[in-house]
Amino acid sequence: METLLAIVIGILYAAGVYLLLRRSIVKLILGILFFSHATNLLILVAGGLVKAQPQFAGDASLTINSTDPLPQALILTAIVIGFGITAFALALMYRFYKSTGTEDLDELKEGEHK
Amino acid sequence: MPVLLPLMTIIFLLLNFRQRAWQPWIGLTGALLQLALSVILAIQVNRNGIMVLHTGGWEAPVGITLVVDGFSSIMLVLTSIIAVSISIYSIDAVDRQRQSFFYFPMVHGLLMGVNGAFITGDIFNLYVWFEVMLMSSFVLITLGSEKKQLTGAVKYVTLNLVSSMFFLAGIGLLYGKTGTLNMADLALRFSGSESNILINTSAVLFFVAFSIKAAVFPFFFWLPASYHTPPIAVTALFAGLLTKVGVYSMIRFYTLFFVQNQLFWHPLFLWIGGFTMVVGVLTAASQYDIRKILSFHIISQIGYMVMGLGIYTVAGIAGAIFYMAHNIVAKTNTFLVAGLINRVTGCYDLKSIGGLYKVRPLLAVLFIIPAFGLAGIPPLSGFFGKLILISAGFSAGEYVISFIALAVGLFTLFSMVKIWNEAFWKPVSGEGNKTDRLPASMIIPVVMLGMLTLLMGLAVKPMLEIAENAAASLLDPASYIRAVLGSTHINP
Numbered sequence: 001m002e003t004l005l006a007i008v009i010g011i012l013y014a015a016g017v018y019l020l021l022r023r024s025i026v027k028l029i030l031g032i033l034f035f036s037h038a039t040n041l042l043i044l045v046a047g048g049l050v051k052a053q054p055q056f057a058g059d060a061s062l063t064i065n066s067t068d069p070l071p072q073a074l075i076l077t078a079i080v081i082g083f084g085i086t087a088f089a090l091a092l093m094y095r096f097y098k099s100t101g102t103e104d105l106d107e108l109k110e111g112e113h114k
Numbered sequence: 115m116p117v118l119l120p121l122m123t124i125i126f127l128l129l130n131f132r133q134r135a136w137q138p139w140i141g142l143t144g145a146l147l148q149l150a151l152s153v154i155l156a157i158q159v160n161r162n163g164i165m166v167l168h169t170g171g172w173e174a175p176v177g178i179t180l181v182v183d184g185f186s187s188i189m190l191v192l193t194s195i196i197a198v199s200i201s202i203y204s205i206d207a208v209d210r211q212r213q214s215f216f217y218f219p220m221v222h223g224l225l226m227g228v229n230g231a232f233i234t235g236d237i238f239n240l241y242v243w244f245e246v247m248l249m250s251s252f253v254l255i256t257l258g259s260e261k262k263q264l265t266g267a268v269k270y271v272t273l274n275l276v277s278s279m280f281f282l283a284g285i286g287l288l289y290g291k292t293g294t295l296n297m298a299d300l301a302l303r304f305s306g307s308e309s310n311i312l313i314n315t316s317a318v319l320f321f322v323a324f325s326i327k328a329a330v331f332p333f334f335f336w337l338p339a340s341y342h343t344p345p346i347a348v349t350a351l352f353a354g355l356l357t358k359v360g361v362y363s364m365i366r367f368y369t370l371f372f373v374q375n376q377l378f379w380h381p382l383f384l385w386i387g388g389f390t391m392v393v394g395v396l397t398a399a400s401q402y403d404i405r406k407i408l409s410f411h412i413i414s415q416i417g418y419m420v421m422g423l424g425i426y427t428v429a430g431i432a433g434a435i436f437y438m439a440h441n442i443v444a445k446t447n448t449f450l451v452a453g454l455i456n457r458v459t460g461c462y463d464l465k466s467i468g469g470l471y472k473v474r475p476l477l478a479v480l481f482i483i484p485a486f487g488l489a490g491i492p493p494l495s496g497f498f499g500k501l502i503l504i505s506a507g508f509s510a511g512e513y514v515i516s517f518i519a520l521a522v523g524l525f526t527l528f529s530m531v532k533i534w535n536e537a538f539w540k541p542v543s544g545e546g547n548k549t550d551r552l553p554a555s556m557i558i559p560v561v562m563l564g565m566l567t568l569l570m571g572l573a574v575k576p577m578l579e580i581a582e583n584a585a586a587s588l589l590d591p592a593s594y595i596r597a598v599l600g601s602t603h604i605n606p
Contacts, residue, residue, distance in 0.1 A: 020272070028272060035279045042283050046290025071289060074238055078282060081245045085275060088252055092271065095256070096264045 005045050012038035025096060029089045036082040040075045047071025141218035142201040148225070149194040156187035160580065164587070164597035166235070179296060179598055181235035184584030185435060189232045189362060192442045195566070196354045197225050199446065199559030204347045206553040207453055212257050212345065220257070221351065223250035231359050235598055237285050238295045240363065244281065244327075248274050251356060254348045255340065266343030273336035277326035284319030291316070298598035301371040301591045317372045317379075324367070328360030330420060331390040334413045338397070341412070342405035342462075346453035349405060353412055354446035358438055361419045365434065368423060369588045376426070383424030388518045390417030395525040402464045404452045404537070407529055408445070411488065414522055415441050421515055422503050429506035431585035436578060437499035440487065440570055444496060447484035447563035454480070454556060455537060464536040471538040478538045480557070483564040485534065487571070489527040495570035502578065 012034050019031030047068055159165055164183040182190070200221065208217055227247025234240050252274075256267045289295055291313065292303050304313065322333070329337040337357070341349050368379060394414025401407045415437075422434025452462065454477055459467040471478045487494035490501075500523055507516035570577055587593055 020276070025268065028268075032272065032275050032279075035276065036282075039279050039283045039286065043286030043289070046286045048290065068293075070295075071286070074286070074289070077238075077242065081242070084249065085245075088249065089271065089275075092252075092256060092264070092267065096268065099261050099264060 001049055002045055005041060005049075009038050009041050009045070012041070025093050029086070029093060032089065033082075033086060036078070036085075040078055040082075043071050043075050043078070047074075138201065138205040138218065141204075141222065142198070144222060145194065145197040145201040145225075148229075149191075149198050152187070152190040152194045155182060156191050159184060159187040160583070164594060166597050178239050179235040179298075180233045181297075181594070181598055182233050183594060183597075184580070184587050185362075185365070186232045188435060188439060188580065188584055189358070190229060192439055193225065193228050193232070193355060195563075196351065196442060196446050197221075199450070199563055200347055200351050202555050203350070203450055203453070203559045205555045207347045207457075207556055208345055209258075215257060216253070217257060220250045220253045223247075224254065224351065224355070226250075228355050228359055232362060235297050236295050237288070237297060237300070241278070241281055241285060244278060244359070247356070247359065248278065251352065254351075255344045257348075258345070260343075263343045266340035269336050270340035273326060273333075277323045277333075280319050280326070281323035284316045284323060287319065288313065288316040296598070297366070297370055298595040302595050302599065304371050305591075313372065320367055320372070321364070324360045324364040325386075326360075328357045328364060328416050328420075329413050330360075330416055331386050331393060331413075334390070334394070337413060338406055338409040341409040342403060346405070346449060346456060349409075350446045350449035350453070353408070353449050354442045357412060357416055358419075358442055361416060361434075361438065364420070365423050365431070365588065369426075369431070370591050370594060380424050380426050383420050383426075384512060384515045385424075387417045387419075387421030387424055388515050390414065390420060391518060391522040392417075395522045395529070398529050399525060399532070402536075404455065404462045404464060404533060405449070407533060408448055408452060411526065411529065412445060414526065415445070415488070417522070418500070418503055418519065421507070421519060424515070425503075425506050425510045425512060426589075427506055427510050428582060428585050428589055429502065430510060431588055432578065432582040433499065433502035433506050435581040435584055436502055437496075439577070439581070440495040440499045440567070443563050443566050443570070444484040444487040444494075447560060447567065448481075448488065450556070450560050450563070451477070451481045451484065454560065457556065464533065467537050478534075480560050480564060481538070482534070483567055485530040486527075487567040489530045490523050491527075493568070493571050495567050495574075498571060498574045498578070 016031045016034035016038060019027045019034060022028065022031070047070070155165070159182055164181060166182075167180045168178075201218075204217070204221070224247055227243050227245075227250060230243035230246060231240055234243060252267070252271055255270055256264060285295070288300070292300060294300055294303065325331075326333040326336075341352060344352075368383075372379070391414045394410050394412070394417060398407050398410030398414065401410060418437050419434045419441075422430045422437065424430075425433075455467065456462055458474060458477065461467060483494065487496040490496040490499070500519065504516045504519050507513075507519065
């Protein structure tokens with residue numbers, strides 16, 4: 001399971017980098033999304049995967065041999081933050097498109113020097 | 115609580131956002147309260163040592179702790195000084211449309227993030243504060259949606275998000291290996307174990323993340339591409355605070371728990387600091403837009419701070435802290451003066467302005483204090499910052515970097531003199547200057563920060579003592595650990 005997830009994470013990072021390097025701003029945002037998902041999975045794997053019952057507070061008998069809940073809490077926080085950032089990035093893209101009429105980042109270079 | 119106060123201010127601002135006229139005043143009150151609070155906090159820390167708060171009633175390794183030591187308290191005071199001056203400056207410098215679209219709440223959101231990052235004792239919590247800070251800065255940099263601003267914003271947003279991801283990945287790996295997120299607990303575990311191979315991956319990930327944030331040598335390209343686009347008050351705020359948060363985290367991490375492998379890290383810091391200085395100052399010399407010159411200078415001055423960390427003696431770290439303090443004040447001030455120049459002449463391009471000395475001698479004086487402070491002319495604060503750093507470098511035997519630092523100081527002077535010559539002494543070219551009166555609210559903060567630069571230069575001894583105390587406690591992680599975890603945890 002870890003090996004599989006590690007490969008998935010690697011592919012996600014690679015795809016994210018590829019998309020980040022594209023000129024289109026839509027792909028750029030998708031690239032950022034891929035990055036954040038890969039990172040979330042990375043935390044999950046790094047926190048240790050244990051196949052057992054879920055952790056419940058207050059029941060001492062379950063504390064051995066069950067998954068550490070903290071990485072999942074971290075991921076939850078990261079997902080929420082990522083959600084906010086995606087919303088912002090999409091809004092930014094929309095404004096960008098409206099005010100420049102293009103979604104190609106390279107076309108802006110000429111505009112900068114005017 | 116330095117974090118709660120900006121939050122309260124934001125809530126008040128949001129509740130009253132229909133009354134546009136009130137907004138600046140509520141914001142200013144919040145900033146002033148914050149200044150008072152942080153000064154009290156700093157005095158207490160100076161007297162009683164490190165202060166710790168366990169939030170939610172959980173003890174240290176489990177719950178989130180907030181820690182204020184000497185270094186954090188210095189940074190908190192500086193942040194709130196900048197907050198006050200930006201709040202005053204923004205009253206007239208930021209146009210009404212931006213003000214009515216949540217400008218002031220966002221400034222305070224940024225301050226909340228910055229303060230939180232300075233006081234947190236937990237690495238994941240630090241990430242959350244970084245995000246708070248970034249989200250507010252994203253809004254500030256895009257606010258107004260001019261075409262040029264959006265282009266800058268896209269670069270800024272992308273690079274910062276990528277750096278956040280690096281940071282988060284580093285946290286995840288570190289947690290997987292150590293099972294703790296508390297900084298003091300991490301320091302304790304690392305000091306107990308010899309296996310430094312385990313932590314190197316995280317250390318490198320953190321290094322890349324903070325380097326992007328701090329705009330250090332190989333990762334600085336986003337900064338000059340985006341900092342000149344938003345309104346000048348926003349640029350001044352960013353220039354004063356955001357990159358310094360990166361440097362702060364770097365110093366905190368690499369003095370507290372990434373203390374293994376010093377043979378690898380310290381020369382690396384020295385080299386990177388050197389490259390950062392040289393590249394920043396040389397690119398600045400070729401620019402003609404005042405804001406761009408100043409943006410590139412941010413980079414070269416970050417180099418000095420990284421160099422202080424690389425020297426890694428009490429004097430070196432104290433120099434870095436002092437330099438950082440000086441730089442936050444002087445840098446913000448030069449940007450604010452650039453805003454004044456723009457208000458007088460209507461542009462930032464050095465080629466098309468000139469003769470300001472004749473028209474506005476006062477403005478010339480206001481510019482010369484922070485600018486020559488940055489360049490390091492003796493009675494001003496920058497001189498002592500550089501002096502401490504360079505003498506620390508010589509006494510630590512790092513001659514190459516110290517000579518580089520000296521040479522870079524010379525080039526900084528060259529750029530500042532260039533702005534001076536072009537903007538103030540050059541005879542007026544053709545068309546007359548736009549001469550509308552400068553609003554008092556824009557001059558007051560500049561005068562205030564200028565006085566502070568002078569004061570830091572004149573009262574260098576007490577300032578340096580505070581910085582040295584902070585540096586000494588940074589280099590002695592045991593006191594930090596003891597304060598956070600309690601004395602029982604020291605001997606495992």
